[in-house]
Amino acid sequence: MLVKICDNCGRRLKQNESCRCRHRLYDKTQRNQEKAKLYHSPAWSKIVKRVKERANGLDEYELANGRLCKGNLAHHIYTIEDRPDLKLTLSNLIYVSNATHNMIHGEYEKGGEQKQKMQKKLMAIREGR
DSSP: OOOEEOTTTOOEEOTTOOOHHHHHHHHHHTSOHHHHHHHTSHHHHHHHHHHHHHTTTBOHHHHHTTOOOBOOEEEESSOTTTOGGGTTOGGGEEEEOHHHHHHHHHHHHHOHHHHHHHHHHHHHHHTTO
16 A cells, blocks of 8 residues: 655655655765764674664663663764764664664753763663663
């Protein structure tokens, strides 16, 4: 059942399906090219697989708060801009859902104390505290 057509590429999509071209367009026009190389590299794929396996496919933030939720991406606790040396370090990555990822970045964008508080909380979750 085709319900909509992508505004960018014209691809036919199902209800609630998002087009793959949007991610590619973001990569080309907005994403830092060094980050894009990282996120498309074999090393990144390998580390994400390890993070997902460690988390059993669950959102680690939600699990720490007593809720079961499927995760779908690896998040850098200390950002690549802040700590480029940790970009492929397993202990700096946490597996989360899109909703959790958006919430975390909302805290990061507040900066300063809020960002540090969230990073400490995520590290504590990673360390099992």
